[in-house]
Amino acid sequence: MEKKHVIMDDAAVSRAVARISYEIIERNKGVENICVVGIISRGAPIGRRIADKLGELEHADVPFGTLDITPYRDDVSETTGDEATDIPFSVTDKNVIIVDDVIFTGRSVRAAIDAIIKRGRPRSIQLAVLIDRGHRELPIRPDYVGKNLPTSHSEKVKVSVTELDGCDSVAIYG
Template sequence: MSEATHVIMDEAAIRRALTRIAHEILEKHKGVEGCVLVGIRTRGIYLAQRIAERIKEIEGVPVPVAELDITSYRDDVSSETRPSSIPFEARIEDRKVILFDDVLFTGRTVRAALDAIMDIGRPQMIQLAVLVDRGHRELPIRPDYVGKNVPTSRTENIEVSLVECDGSDSVTIMNPRGKA
């Protein structure tokens, strides 16, 4: 079945949303001391890196960025396959972790990320930043920072493209043909 697509965020809109999120993080934390940005692989890491760049431009202070692979923590993978250690570049013990993902939908990816982070250490707090919140939560998870709220139906899909892995920046909503 073919799909009708509609771009809901272009490169400029994504840039503005990430700049706003960077300012919100700085305002909420009065700087970035004690913070670490953690991106969920794949696109979350690029969002975290971009936010870190914006914060450095604004404040002149670097903020640590780490990548988190949650594959073995997904609830559709047996727990027996979980690795005994997770590669992680940044210390999180007693730090403020800001977790990044591209799209928040059911909350299951974030739940897996929370489990992975807690296996690494005990942060002071964990906050969630997403580029797009599309609703339809199955778990009680709410983002602290949102680029754009996009109400969707369950039949629609949100596709985030980032230049680092897809060649261009955009957020597209895809409707099954005939439902547009």
């Protein structure tokens, strides 16, 4: 597939993370009882950035963890344990912010919700995504969106993050 268009550069990604962080603070009236869980792989670094920004803005420590959703997916026949998951805090009675890079069909988010609920009973589960490209197959809607990006089914959206790819960007391939 060839790159069609770069949608977001590093500055745009940074602004989206900041905006999402402010929206989380506003909706939750601060960061008390908030924890952030990033879906592996690109949701994790974005989630870390959001947790750090929340902490910076509110002068508080915001718990952060990473979640491997592979064992909870409905489109994977054989699964292993969730060894890559690292949630070093209780989610019980917390407002859990799940972070992913792109929401498409909603199946990854459903798997993430199952994985979180297996670990305890959160007060609420909220969803933050960098890109919402539509085409949902499940009744799942993000609470916080960096950018809505209508796409066709044949197009691919690639999110690059500095931590894994050496730069921040969002591009459409087709």
